[in-house]
Amino acid sequence: MTVDSPRGAHTGHRPGADRGGDRAGRTPIAVVGVACRLPGTHSPHDIRERPLDGRHTRSGLSPTPASAAGETGTAPHTGASEHADGFDAAFFGIRPREAATMDPLSGVLLELAWEALEDAAVVPAALRGSRIAVHVAAHWDDVRMALEPGHPPAADSKTHRASPAHLVAQALRLSGPRLTLGAGEPSTLLGVRLAAAALSAGEVTAALVGEVRRRAGAPHGGMLFLKTLERARADRDSVYAVLRGGREHQPVAATGPPVPARGARPSHHPAPARAFVPSAGRRRGAEAPVLTPAGAGPRLAPTASWTAAPLLVGLSGSSTRVEETSGILGLLRTVLRAPYGGRPPRRSRGSTQRGASANSRGPHRSTGREDGPGPGRPEAPEARSPGHDGDWHLAAARTTGAGGAGGAGAAARTLPWIFSGKSVEAVRGQAARLYHHLRERPWTRVEDVGWSLASTRTQFGYRAVLLGAERGELLSGLAALASEHGTPVVRGGAESLEDVPGAGTRPVFVFPGHSTHWPGMARELYGQARAFTEALDACFRALRPYVDWDPHTVLDGRMDHAEVAQPLSWAVMVALARLWQAYGVRPAAVVGHGPGEIAAAVAVGALSLDDGARVAALASRVLAADHGGKGGMLSVALPASELHDHLARVGGGIGFAALNSPSQTVVSGERESLERLRADLVAGNVSAWLEPVDYAAHSARVDAALAELRGGFEGVTPRATGVPIVSTVTGGRLNGSELDAAYWCGNLRAGVRFHEAVTTLVDEGHYAFLEISAHPVLGGSVAEVAESSGREITVVGTLRRADGGLARFLDGASRAWAAGVGVNWRRAFDGLDVSRADLPTYAFQRPRQGLPGGTGLEGRDG
CATH class of the missing domain: 3.30.70.3290 (Alpha-Beta Plaits)
Known part of the structure; x- marks a missing residue:
């Protein structure tokens, strides 16, 4: 099989040299993902980095009944990999009893397929239903033969009986053709050739080609993920190598058993090569290496990007067995060693990285005895698959890659x-x-x-x-x-x-209404997150017609007055909601506490940005003008039913403003009356604190301003939205079309039924709540409501006072994602x-x- 450079360099291949050539030999096929399993290896890169000192890398098998009885399961020249008799059955949804009857090679094959896709930067679930071919060369042991008589027939499960290729395709839910080939290195590269033909003909979009077998109890195997070069470029894939064809020897003997092809040699013997080799290494993502067939014609014509440096990747330094230098494993070693001049990188004394300096951006070409041509040394090796039924040949060269400093x-x-x-x-x-x-x-x-x-x-x-x-x-x-x-x-x-x-759980967005503001609450995040910056600027532009101050200017100043604090809090909450949505987090429902409902309505499209700015600005201005700074709100750690005696002792002028949770109530009224109530509560060891506001929302003091508010809200045009709004005015669900002028007047006058609204959400099964604010104030109440309902939930804040940058937002996003929210x-x-x-x-x-x-x-x- 010929592998050429993505640059389209002249290959020196004579027309007709590959008599079996078809379109598969003319359409470039890219290797975009690799995986392998060998004794002592944990990734394909371990093959590349094995030292050329003749040492073997082995590890013992897990203890088995046979070995415990004194029988050995290892051969003198073949290592056994760690956990050779196990695989991650649970990962692929295989039941323990069924896994016990499966040959471990089936698990190895599944893991190799997953690893090859991950190596290609593909999320396997994204391929479900895709036309992807699966070609596997495998030797399957029949576990059922070892079952004792009378053993439960779990081994007859369809997982065990499935062919190797079908097993992979079924696990990954692929719809392409499945082909299982007999064991043997030639079968593997035949599978590559057949996959290339299917890709070239457009029958499939990609292909998984692999090999798996057991040697002395240890799994050996490899997997390639292939695409056409055109598709790989369109998908912006990193390309290991490009396949352009192949050649095969099929010897025929008059009598007797099949014989190896003439001239075929074990690949640990040097063979003539037909490729020049570039002089510089590359890192993954740069130009791909080139593989060309042995005996494919005269040498390539030298170009500016090619030199005659040798690429000795077909030689085995870690093992003398042919299996590791032929078939798919030989191809893997060839490809992976290309950036290092064909030899494994060396660890210099005192170096922290094989073949790389501490300040390099990628591997550089190794130096030492493997560099430079020598007498009798081939300029490039062959990677091939010798066998009794025929041989497949590959040889390799590599392209120049820019090593970044x-x-x-x-x-x-x-x-x-x-x-x-x-x-x-x-x-x-x-x-x-x-x-x-x-x-x-x-x-x-x-x-x-x-x-x-x-x-x-x-x-x-x-x-x-x-x-x-x-x-x-x-x-x-x-x-x-x-x-x-x-x-x-x-x-x-x-x-x-x-x-x-954003795939995953969709949370509830919670918008608080009061006491979340602080000087500079958005200054740090502004400019750090583009989505937030653009949304906040848009909110400030929407506010300008309704306020007589510059939002950007007052953002760092005092926010003690309602006509400033409430509109700014509204703008910040809307911008934070946009930031969450930019990170793929879409609300399953929204709930707003008092004026927080205005931001909630804008976040889901029930109000336009202009209408939201109008409602927020007008409500805050009317409240501030009516009360002249003499009102206030007091949070009390008691249920409403236990507050009546305290209210009676301090006199009138105070009413219930919000029922937040089973043990938290908010009252509002004249500030002097609130101060007396607070003193009475503290004397009884009850926690109570004044909210940092100077108005008495959700109380009878709003009645005088209702006519003015209704007139100002007349132009508001609500819209139905697909995201449910759970109202803290009614306690039930709304679709958004109900949010007219009358509703917003009721929002400001009526008590906040937050406890009831959260109970509705928890009973519907919502378990993730995001508080969209510059400082969290409602998380404890939400958690208490859920606890009283016997439900476990997660509540996550967005920013915190004096900690309002991107790092804090990412911390909240991390907690939400850990709870299952899609980010x-x-x-x-x-x-x-x-x-x-x-x-x-x-x-x-x-x-x-x-x-x-x-x-x-x-x-x-x-």
Whole structure:
């Protein structure tokens, strides 16, 4: 199979040299994702980094009944990988009993497919229903043969009986063709060829091609994710290599068993190569390496981007077995070593990274004995699949990649690193893997890691978030998260498996009405978050016709007076709601406390921005003018039923303004009367505090202003909205069309039925509440209402007094996301120059799977 450069460099391939060529040989096929499983390896990059000193990398099998009895399950020349007899069955929804009857190779295959997609920066759920081919070369052990007589027939399940290719397609819900090939390295590259033909013909949009087998009890396997080069470019994929064709030897013997093709050699012997090699390495995302077939014609004509440096990737330094240098594993090693001149990168004395300097942005070409041509050394190797039924050949070269200079310093601002898994252990495993990954890659930038975590990984139910700007700070956070007693991992309700911004639980937006303002409450966030800045500017423009002061000017000043505090609070709440919505958080319902209903109505479109500004400005101005600063509001930690005796002792002039929760009530009236009531309550060891307002809303003192308010509200035009509004005037649900002038007069005069409104929401099953304000004041009341109803909920604030920047908002977003709320974390990286970073794939948890007493398969050589 020929692999060429994306640049379209001359390949020197003679017409007709590949007699079996068809359109598959002319349409470039891109390798965009890879995965592998070998003894002692945890990722494809471990293949690339194995030292060329002849050492083997092995690890023992888990103890089995057979080994406990003195039988050995390992061969002298084949290693056994960790957890060789286990796979993460729960991750794929396989029941324990069914998993026990499955060959572990089936689990390995499923994990390889998932890892290849993650390596390609694809969220697997986004491919559901897609026409994606699955071609697998596998040797399947029949676990049922090992079942003892009379054992329950769980092994007859359709999961066990499914072909390997069907198993993968079913688990990922792919609708493309499924093809299972017989075991053998030639079968694997035949699968690549067939997938290339299907891609070229437009029969499928992508293909997964893999191989899995057992060697002395240890799984060996690999997986490629393929697309046409045209589609890969359209999808902005990073490309490992480009396939352009292949060639096959099919020897025919007159009698006797099949014989290897003439000239076919084990790939650990040097072979003539037909490609020149560029002189500089590349990092992932730059130009892709080039693979060309051995014996495909004369040498390539040298160009400015090509040199004759050797690419010795077909040689095995870590093992002398042919299996690791042929078939799909040989192809993987060829591709992954290309940036390092064909040899594994070396760790210099005192170096922190193989083949990379501490201040580089990516791998650079290794130096040492592997560089430079030598007598009898091929200029490029072949990666091929020898076998009794025929041979498939691949040879490799690589393209020039620009190695960026400059290390990974601090990000421009606080950024999130998000983690999720199907268990607490998986999340901690993700953190541990990323910690070691980044320690060995000091060039990786904070923002690239964060953006890649947010955009290329599936979001599962167990979640944790790290916030920071400094690399050292985030690495310390990773270490803490990886620790068993470190950063907590939260179970966040339903899993968000769809690649849709904001997928997940939709929360209730809660808009408070009073006492959330403070000087400079939006100044820090203004300019840090574009969506907030634009929304706040729009609110201020809407306010200007209705106020005689400049909103931008007074934002940092005193807000003791209603005619300033209420309109500014309204504007900030509307802008914060827009910011949440920009992060993909859409409300399932909204509830507003008193004047907070004005912001709630604007947030869901029941009022226009201009109508909202008019209502907020006029109501605050009329209240301030009527009371002249002599009114007030008092919050009391008692239910309304227990306040009557206290009110009787202080005289009249005080009324109930709001019922917030079973144990919190707000009263309003003359400030002098409120002061007497507060003193009486404190004397009885009852908590009570004056709200920082100078008016008595929701009381009889509003009656004198109702006529003026009704006239000012006459131009308001409400609209029905698809998001329910739970009214604190009526206690029930509204669709928005009811919010006319009469409603807003009632909003200002009637008592606030917040307790009743929250009870309605909790009884409907809502469990996530976001308080949209510059400072949280209602979270305790919401939680108390839910507790009294026997429900568990999450309440998250947005900003806090004296802490009103983007970092505080991201902290709230993190808490909401951990509770299951869908958050589009990509928005946290708006305005930054980010690129995809290579990340470790999912940390599968692999408990040993097996039948009681063992299956008898331990140590079998596939």
